[in-house]
Amino acid sequence: MKENFVSDIDGMAAGKEVVVRGWAQEIRVMKNIGFIIIRDSTGLVQATVKRDCPDFQLLEKMSRESVVSVSGIIPESIKSNVGREIITSQITVLNVSETPLLIGITDNVETDMDTRFNNRFIDLRKPEIARIFRAKSAILWGMRNYLMSNKFMEVQTPKTVSAATEGGAELFHVKYFEKDVFLNQSPQLYKEMLVASGVERVFEVGPAFRAEEHNTPRHLNEFTSIDIEMAFADHNDAMHMLENAIANGIGNFLSTVKDAESFSLLKNRPETPFPRITYRECLQILKENGYPAIHGEDLNNEALKIIGKRFEGFYFITEWPKSVRPFYTATLDEDPEYTKSYDLQFREIEITSGAQRVHNPVELKKRIEEKGLNSENFEFYLKTFRYGMPPHAGWGLGLERLAQVVLGLPNVREASLFPRDRTRVFP
RNA sequence: GCCCCGGUAGUGUAGUGGCCUAUCAUACAGGCCUGUCGAGCCUGUGACUCGGGUUCAAAUCCCGGCCGGGGCGCCA
Structure with a gap:
C-alpha cells in the first residue's frame, strides 16, 4: 500500500527519504539533469533526476501519464515551481502510457465536452x-x-x-x-x-x-x-x-x-x-x-x-x-x-x-x-x-x-x- | 416531441465552388539548447462524419443518415 501521498511531503524535513507513486504528468530531460512532474490525487511534486542516478536513462523513453514509483530525498531548498521536490535515487515504471494521449491533460488546448466524456477517465x-x-x-x-x-x-x-x-x-x-x-x-x-x-x-x-x-x-x-x-x-x-x-x-x-x-x-x-x-x-x-x-x-x-x-x-x-x-x-x-x-x-x-x-x-x-x-x-x-x-x-x-x-x-x-x-x- | 446551429490531423481550429498538394496551435517522432518550469529553436508524421446528388470542378452547394451543442416544452 502507498505510504505517502504527494501532499504529505509538505510536512517533511529536508533529508527525509520518501517514495512517491503517481502519474508522470510532465517529463523533461537534459544532458545532465531531468525532471518528472508526478501527480497523484493530492497534488504535484517534481522528481529531480541527476545524471548520476542509475535510472536516469529511464527518463528518455518515459511517456507522459505513465505510472511511476520514485524514491528520493527532500532537498534543503526547493527549486521547483510546483512547490514540492525530491532528489531522485530510484525510478520504477509500474505501467507505461500509450502516446499520444486521447485528450490533453496539461496542454494548452480546449477539448470539446463530447470528446472529454468519451474519454472521461483521462x-x-x-x-x-x-x-x-x-x-x-x-x-x-x-x-x-x-x-x-x-x-x-x-x-x-x-x-x-x-x-x-x-x-x-x-x-x-x-x-x-x-x-x-x-x-x-x-x-x-x-x-x-x-x-x-x-x-x-x-x-x-x-x-x-x-x-x-x-x-x-x-x-x-x-x-x-x-x-x-x-x-x-x-x-x-x-x-x-x-x-x-x-x-x-x-x-x-x-x-x-x-x-x-x-x-x-x-x-x-x-x-x-x-x-x-x-x-x-x-x-x-x-x-x-x-x-x-x-x-x-x-x-x-x-x-x-x-x-x-x-x-x-x-x-x-x-x-x-x-x-x-x-x-x-x-x-x-x-x-x-x-x-x-x-x-x-x-x-x-x-x-x-x-x-x-x-x-x-x-x-x-x-x-x-x-x-x-x-x-x-x-x-x-x-x-x-x-x-x-x-x-x-x-x-x-x-x-x-x-x-x-x-x-x-x-x-x-x-x-x-x-x-x-x-x-x-x-x- | 418541435425548432436553430454545427461535424476538417490524437486534441482544438482556419478555410463557404477552382489560388487546398488544406491554415495555425498543441500533441507525437527526431535533433539542438537549457535547474527547466505554458521553456525556446529546427525537421518530420498526421485530417475534410457517412451515403447519394448538382457541377468541367465540392472541405465548400443540395438531400438523407449518423453524431454533437443549444432554444422551447417538461422537470431534479
Missing part, C-alpha cells in the same frame, strides 16, 4: 475536473451528516417498479424476465410507505430515471436524487430541513475541500432561512414586469429568470396551485386550490421540489383519480395509509443540479462522472 485526471467531484462528495457528506444528526435513517428502495407511477414524467421500459417493468422516476411512494412503517424519518441518495427527450444544460436522464420524508411534519418543517441540510453541505465543502473558495461560485456557507415567495406573489411580479403568466400554469424558464433576479442565491417558491403538483401534495387549509408545496430555486434553476403530503387515504384516492390515474394500480401504496399514517412532508433534490449551481458549472453534465443524456449511454 478528463478526470485534470485537477479542475476532479475537484468537481471532491466538491460534490463533500456537499453530500455535509447534507448526510445533517440528516443523520436529525434522526433520519438512510434507506435504499427499488429502482425497478411495475406500472404504477406518480404520473408526469415518461419512464424507461426494462425487460424483467417475463415482465415489463420501469425504472423509477423517484422514490416518492416508497419513502411514504416507510413513514407508515414507523421509521418516521427516512432519506435516500440514489439514481432517478426520466425518459424525457430534453437536450438542455440542466437535464440528465439519470441523476442522483436526495430524497427525504419525515413524519409529524408539515411543509415548513421540511423546508427548514432542506435549507439547513444544504447550508451544512456547502459549509462542509468550503471548509474541507482544498482551495474550495477559488473555484466555487458560492464563497460562503449560505445564510438560513432562505427567502420565500409564494406562487401568487410571483405572478404579481411578472405582471408588474409586463410578462404574461397564466394563473394555474407552471412558471416557464423565462418567468423564473425574472423572479430569480430578485434573489441573491437560493429561494423558495411556495404555495403552488394544485393543478401543477402531483396527486400526493397536500392542499392549503384555507384555500384548497393551492398547496403546501415549494420548489427550491437558484436563479431559474429548480433544485428541489417538495411538499406536505396528503395523509388521508380517502382524499388521496380521490386525488389520484382526479389526475386521471387508476387508483387500483396504487393499492400497494394506498393501503399503507389506512393503518395509521402520520401527517408527513418531504422533498427530492437533484444532487448534480446542486453541484452545478454551487460551483457555477455551465452544464449539469459536468457534475456527473459518466453522464446519461438523450443520446449518451457510454461509457
